[in-house]
Amino acid sequence: MLESMMTINVAPVKPPEAAPSSLIRDRIVCFVNDDLSADALLKGLEGCNIEIKRGTIRNAIHMLETDTELLALVADISEVDDPFAQLEGLSRVCPADVRVALIGDNKEIAFYRALMDLGLSEYLPKPLTRNIVQTQLRRRLIDEAAPGPIDRGGQVVSICGAQGGAGATSIAIGLAMLLAETTKAKVALLDLNLQGGESSVMLGVRPGQGLRIALENPARADSLFIERAAIEINDRVRLFAADEELDATFAITKEGVSHVLGLLRQRFNYIVVDLPIPLSPAIYPVIAASRHAIVLLEAEVTGLRNAKALRAALARIAGENRVLTLLNRADRAGGLPIESIVKGLGGKPDLVIPDLGKGMTEAINLGIPALNHVPRLRRHLAPIVREIAALEDESKGWLRRILGR
Ligand SMILES: Nc1ncnc2c1ncn2[C@@H]1O[C@H](COP(=O)(O)OP(=O)(O)OP(=O)(O)O)[C@@H](O)[C@H]1O
Ligand SMILES: [Mg+2]
Secondary structure, three states, X not given: OHHHXXXXXXXXXXXXXXXXXXXXXXXXXXXXXXXXXXXXXXXXXXXXXXXXXXXXXXXXXHHHOOOOOOOEEEEEOOOOOOHXXXXXXXXXXXXXXXXXXXXXXXXXXXXXXXXXXXXXXXEEEOOOXXXXXXXXXXXXXXHOOOOOOOOOOOEEEEEEEOOOXXXXXXXXXXXXXXXXXXXXXXXXXXXXXXXXXXXXXXXOOOOOOHHHHXXXXXXXXXXXXXXXXXXXXXXXXXXXXXXXXXXXXXXXOHHHHHHHHHHHHHHOOEEEEEOOOOOOXXXXXXXXXXXXXXXXXXXXXXXXXHHHHHHHHHHHHHOHHXXXXXXXXXXXXXXXXXXXXXXXXXXXXXEEEOOOOOHHHHHHHHOOOHHHOXXXXXXXXXXXXXXXXXXXXXXXXXXHHHHOO
């Protein structure tokens, strides 16, 4: 199914009933260690699109690194020494809309509770029988209504520039690609600058109209929106962008933006958003959902002035502790000295990236990601990626968020 997300020029979004059945995810993949469980799953889930594979949760994680087109996953944790560590690994690569059930040897109720508390659909101790699978597992995996796109799922990181040309799009693209590479998670890059199409030009691809239509009217973005509007950048990264004429008139709505973000958060582990400036109320839902809102500025008077105002606006919507300031091209000739920046901002910038030379602009002209052309960009983005990815370890609650239940 991943092939269906390859580079496409998206045709105008059709109404939901046009869904070709091959695009509806009904696949259940089971990794089990013993024949008895395999047999019980096959019989108990008879009539489903089921794949039984020999293995454990470790093999499931490996599969999810490249293949997430499934409705549900059943994984064996018997004989796995560190099931909770494995679950952490699973949560990094498993989209929120994939239901996860486990089977294992532990029959203690406290163990069951601990697992269910983390957001799993079900845990069944062995031995499995056809009847147990039919009565307890089946309804959890397929019969219960699918959760709608609500406020949980992938982690949102938004980026905006305090002045034109500060590097917001370049940094957003680099961050999305490095996040995917480092964490092996699925990343959506959502470019809400719908006119001018900078991100698509930088990545050498051509967007269609799907995103703009969905942002205008949530009723037009059905569950196939992602298959239709995603532009494949590599195995793990998809771009959602538009390239509307500069004189086009259209009105994206808060409802449309919320709905699109909800759909993306169900399918991707991270959503990196290139925010348009000025911030219009229609995009407030993205800001409110952002775990990190990054304000980029260059060492110029204009950037400094706007950065303060922008930080305050983002903090009001997302929360004070979610806003980070990134000083880009810090050492650029003619720029303000760092002391003036610190004084103007009222503190040190959280992140600093130096001027990375002409390779950055060369990459744009070649239509290739700067990350592959400028090795230093990778090194300077690494601490930001660490900061974003580390959040998952913050508390036990992360698994519920990632697994989405
Ligand atoms: N750290 C850097 N070192 C050198 N060049 C950079 C750096 N960051 C960005 N650039 C270059 O700056 C230019 C502007 O970058 P970019 O288009 O990403 O900025 P932007 O903030 O998205 O601009 P806009 O306001 O038009 O959306 C590009 O040519 C890019 O290659
Ligand atoms: Mg830009």
